[in-house]
Amino acid sequence: MKLFQRAAKMYSNPFLAGVGLGLTLLAAFVIMGQGLGASGGYTSLVSSAVDLVAPQHAQNNGMYMAYLDNFGRSPLNDWVVFEIFGILIGGFISGLLSGRLKSEVVKGPRISTGGRLILAFCGGVLMGFAAKIARGCTSGLALTGGALLSAGGWVFMISLFIGAFAMAYFVRRQWI
């Protein structure tokens, strides 16, 4: 179902999008002295939720506390939390302008919608877990750390590609 009637445009040239993304990252470095992120903001959300349901439990846990103890401010009053809110708006506006707002499930032709959603959830769990071990995800560690020549960022990026290529064969029915 199309949410707004507008002819879908082609995606822009990836190199142009890359330069745009790179300049955005550069702006973050220049203005804030830190790069982009995503999983860090989600961790603030999860920690806040746990704190809301079981405050005692959250406060006895080193990981939740690292995010709840936000220099005396609310854990949601955090740079990355606001930044992911911006991602949501930016993605929506770009989709709107190019006619790509469409309620759908993106998948290959050889898998059912239900199957695709189950795999999407499982992949998500794995990524959320792994991002916490690595202290960052594709945005916060691979992209940001990559531009800063961070050793941790490059190690993560290279092993990410290895893991993905190694796993690809087993889930090929989902995509091709």
Added chain:
Amino acid sequence: MIAPYYKYGYFGQDAALLIAILIGFFFGFFLERGGLGNARKLAGQFYLKDFTVIKVMFTAIITAMIGLNVLDAVGLLDLSRVYVNPAYLIPQLTAGVLFGAGFVIGGLCPGTSLVAAATGKLDGLVTLAGILCGIFVFGELFDSFTGFLYMSSYGQITLAQISGLPQVIMVILVTVAAIVIFVLIAKYETKKEQTAVTQRLKSTQGRVLAYAAGVGLTVLILAQWIAGPDEALTEQEMSTQLQGMITAEELATRLMRKDDDFVILDLRSPRQYRVYHIPGAQELTGDIAFEDKTSAIIYTQFGELHPDMIGKVKEKTGLPVYYLEGGMNAWVRQVLYPDLTNISAADKRALNRRKIMSMYFGGYPKTGATGESDMVKKYKREGC
């Protein structure tokens, strides 16, 4: 006005949050624009059907990397104040493989699943829910595998520091590698005729990209050349300005004995100071309390020093300056989390002394035996 502006206090926290939304906006916008809100395009990378991920990511990396280093070289930005992701090499290597597997199973990553959800893709929303669950599972298990999580911690180390190559050379190497990869991809796509022509690297665009990178690198090299050799002191210069050095173990021993007629000064960024500093250390930027002290011990992240730092310390305190050999990195590796597996058990006194030292400062020693101290509960939030 020198960047990063936030670190130099040009605006406060409220303005920073507004900027966060703006930067996030462009982040989300360009991800969607480039097609990274579409799981099939992302996953296509790993079947060599669609190279959008590599194209967008590497273009973004070299753009930001060259920009950062040029701004640093011409003096508009202080790169040492930009937060570099700390390295925990073995956990990051393992997590990378897991994350990559999750990436091709789910088709989207944490940032791109949000973009997919924002444009109505249900699979994006479900991936996002999975990610939140994964973080929750990690949180619940966190206390049971801290030993693994803190393995092979190298601090905020860069490829240039690890390889010993100058930063400029590293920047050039990464740029050349990215351009070679782009050319190989373009050849492959032309042969297979699989990618829409508009998505390919056209020869004109390729030239523009290569020229832009070339101009950036030239400016970088020229600026470095004009600025002269790296400001880091030669050993000879250092010995004339510094009173001497102290090792991390010596410093720890003196602190434990309360033999502290010195003031410790942290010369790293305010954020690094806030995350962790040697107990009792003060920031150079603030008002320093140094009555009755007879010397100053300074430290940086890796033990690197710049001539103006020592001058500033002398100007502010008038005390003879010593510096911590190896900086914070040495403190973390020798005092907080020492690897004691190689000290023979026979040398019980040395082993115990190091263990007590580590635990005294809130770390934990790595020993051959299991059942490590559970004093380590501190997980650092991601810097981003």
